[in-house]
Amino acid sequence: MFRSLFLAAAGSARLERMIESAPVSKGIVRRFVAGRSADEALRVSRELADDGLTVSLDHLGGDTGTPEQAAATRDEYLAVLGRLREAGLTPAVEVSLKLSALGQETDDKLAYEYAHSICKAAAEAGTTVTLDAEDHTTTDATLETLLELRREFPSTGAVLQAHLRRTEGDCRELATAGSRVRLCKGAYSEPESVAFQSALDVDKSYVRCLNILMSGEGYPMVATHDPRLIAIAEDRARWFDRSTGEYEFQLLYGVRPEEQARLAAGGHTVRVYLPYGDQWYGYLMRRLAERPANMAVLARAVKSKK
């Protein structure tokens, strides 16, 4: 109920204006999002890189129903990749990409073409692209696009969601040499027919998937803030004789920064998922929805405007 409250708030333009203008809540936005512009994304990327972290930059653009919006998303990625290269921030900074933002739903051929040009620009800049996972109705199409892109750009990363029942099988398919796979719990609300519903079942699935990825030949990217799962991942790396350069941890910008620093200090590669762009509001609400304590923080912040 708490989660759905936040997710409902994600659609409120009035609340969005309040949050952006109230002094304290501006700070909350800044905690989770680099800013609106590529300039801000580069500045925060530089700070994170200086702290010994790596980054996956995600552009939060408009909802893409139109070819114009899809083309604008592609152009944004091409521009930011050029700037990352000029700034000497590659390969420490890569990009994450949602195929829906390239119009996957309306024209998957065009989305592939745009994703291809982004992967090409990333390769020229000396870095990589990871394809975000969206709701389960897109999984097949996204994995097909991934396999197609990997023919030319083998380092293109996949994201698999442990809450989906199919994911153990997908892990087996993708645990091959050179295959970069980000394993997360899954952020979308999914029906019981396709997804585990209880937190315990999702965690158990996460561990089974982790076992497959860690014992396989690919490059596992362990995307979670869950202390228990992080500890299990460290264990599995030892069991399967992986050195710290043979897998990485990934956490969201602003979430458990002390853990990000601890893991990096322990010699791990830690990648911070760093969003930026105009459409920050829906992203922020989803992050706040993930943690009950965030509700009080936000309520105080909005109240401070008065």
Ligand code: FDA
């Ligand atoms: P869980 O939600 O159980 O959290 C464990 C602990 O972490 C909490 O108890 C709390 O301490 C802390 N925590 C977690 N979220 C917090 C927050 N927002 N604020 C403060 N503390 C918090 N999903 C998806 O469907 N497709 C995708 O492509 C991606 N990509 C992605 C990339 C990266 C790098 C990460 C880290 C995550 C994703 N996700 C994602 C999101 C993922 O599926 C999931 O929703 C969140 O990571 C939360 O799950 P945890 O594994 O952190 O566990």
